[in-house]
Amino acid sequence: MGRHFSDQELERRRGALSGALQQAGLEGLLLFRQESMYYLTGYDSFGYVHFQVMVWPRTGDPVLLTRAPDRLQARFTSNVRDVRIWVDGEDADPYRALADLLRGLGLAGRRLGAELEAYGLTAARGFALVRALQGVCELEDASFMVSRLRLVKTEEELVYVRQAAALADAAWSEAQRLAAPGAFEGDILAAMQGAVLRGGGDDPANETIIGSGPGALMCRYYTGRRHLDSQDQLTLEFAGVYRHYHACAMRTVLIGAPRPLQVAMFEPVRDALLAAREALRPGRAIGEVFDAHARVLDAAGMGEHRLNACGYSLGATFAPSWMDWPMLFHGNPQVAAPGMVFFIHIIVFDAAKGLAMTLGQTVEVTESGMRSLSQAPLELAIAQ
Numbered sequence: 254m255g256r257h258f259s260d261q262e263l264e265r266r267r268g269a270l271s272g273a274l275q276q277a278g279l280e281g282l283l284l285f286r287q288e289s290m291y292y293l294t295g296y297d298s299f300g301y302v303h304f305q306v307m308v309w310p311r312t313g314d315p316v317l318l319t320r321a322p323d324r325l326q327a328r329f330t331s332n333v334r335d336v337r338i339w340v341d342g343e344d345a346d347p348y349r350a351l352a353d354l355l356r357g358l359g360l361a362g363r364r365l366g367a368e369l370e371a372y373g374l375t376a377a378r379g380f381a382l383v384r385a386l387q388g389v390c391e392l393e394d395a396s397f398m399v400s401r402l403r404l405v406k407t408e409e410e411l412v413y414v415r416q417a418a419a420l421a422d423a424a425w426s427e428a429q430r431l432a433a434p435g436a437f438e439g440d441i442l443a444a445m446q447g448a449v450l451r452g453g454g455d456d457p458a459n460e461t462i463i464g465s466g467p468g469a470l471m472c473r474y475y476t477g478r479r480h481l482d483s484q485d486q487l488t489l490e491f492a493g494v495y496r497h498y499h500a501c502a503m504r505t506v507l508i509g510a511p512r513p514l515q516v517a518m519f520e521p522v523r524d525a526l527l528a529a530r531e532a533l534r535p536g537r538a539i540g541e542v543f544d545a546h547a548r549v550l551d552a553a554g555m556g557e558h559r560l561n562a563c564g565y566s567l568g569a570t571f572a573p574s575w576m577d578w579p580m581l582f583h584g585n586p587q588v589a590a591p592g593m594v595f596f597i598h599i600i601v602f603d604a605a606k607g608l609a610m611t612l613g614q615t616v617e618v619t620e621s622g623m624r625s626l627s628q629a630p631l632e633l634a635i636a637q
Contacts, residue, residue: 256295256330257496262409263332266293269402274311280363281310282395283351285371287571289399290317291497296331298323299572301373304347307333310358318351348385355390366395372573400578403568405592410498411617414567414594416454418500418615418626420493423448425502425629432487432506432636438463438478445491455494458575462490469505469609470602472560484509487636488609490598497569500626501596503613506634518601518610519633521553525599526612526631529563529581533589533597533616533623540585546599547583555601564597567615593618594626 270293274282284307290296294315296307300323308316316335317327327336337354339347355361369379386392406414427444442463449455460474465481469488481487485508492501507515525546532545546563550556564581579587581595598613612631616623 256332257413258295259409260332262407263294265407266402270309270399271311273398273402274366277366277393277395277398278364279311279366279393279395281308281358281360281365282398283307283365283367283392284309284399285368285374286396286399287373288403288569288577289368290331291569291571292399292403294331294333296327296333297497298326298330300326301371301571303373304339304378305373306351308351308354308358308360310360313358316354316358318347318354346385348381351382352385352389355386361389362391364391364393366398367392368396368399369394370396372571397578404566404578405590406568406594407592410569411592411594413496413498413569414500414615414617415626416452417493417495417498419628420449420452420454420495421491421500421502421615422493422627422629423452424491424493425504428489428491428504428506429634429636432481432508432634434481434483434485434509434637436481438465438481438487441487441489442478445489449493452493453495455497457492457494458497458499458570458572461492462488464488465508467607470604470607472600472602481508484512486515486609488611490611490613492575494575497571499567499570499575499596500594500615501567501575501598501613502615502627502629503598503600503611504634505609505611506636508636510637511635512608514606515608515610516633518555518603518608519612521550521555522599522601522610522612523631525549526597526614529597529599530616530623530625533595533618535589535591535618535620535622537589538585539579539581539587539589539595540583542581542595542597543583543585546597550599550601558601558603560600563599564595564613567594567596589618591618591620
């Protein structure tokens, strides 16, 4: 079997969603987010690059409408037994197939939620969906209904998160081993991801971010590898991934003789991370985490070089991004609770001087505060 959640866990999630649907006055939910399908049934696929939907009635069993390659995928990885196939062709119309499916399930004329904000539901598909279901049912945006259920992790999930964190530490150890003047970025990336895969982990939901020289000021992946100079800077943002659960970290490594100005950037960045961690407590709004980090950096004269968010929730996510909902920004009212997992990243990019300094780690909210899921010390990394 390719399933990674117990029957009891999946039944608990099913009950939670039924309760949420009842509270919202909805008779069902159209799932387009792969994260939601995985969370509720174990279904594991990248078939969402094509039109795919899981119909989740408030009472009754879910039905997956997908393409033929995912029939066996669903059987192997999930507890979904009703899989309907739309047939590829020049005139294929999976939207009409969905409308017919809803009629067959007795959902015609009912109020249904839909995950309208989903990577698999492009604008073109969204328009086609609305046209096909006009007069069939009443659609309501329920994009974050399952995301809210996924926010607090159970112990069964936290086992996977902690394993992901251990894999992130293993990847960081490989980066430290190889980072040196003259090292090739491609070798560092290969070793880091190799550590994750050897540990039974998965590919990350987005590319590992690596940049040196002026590229160290980038916090997005870009193509093209280089060798490190004798005096250089290397920024890494990476994840350990286990059963699709992510634990991320971020570091800037100084290569060769460190620049004194860049060394001086580290202490405020570390202090900002510690302040952000201290602000992440159950019962407090997560917007306070951003505010705590901003106060430290602003007081150190780094306000113009920081970003407008300092992290986000993590969980089981799929390409194209490991970023989960919600994000750590000023004024976010979401209240922290035990079992939530966040990646806190402190990023300072001084474009005028061409200097980067970053530090980030994944933490778990506990009953009394938070705990770091990484065993790696928060020390300035210098490779000579």
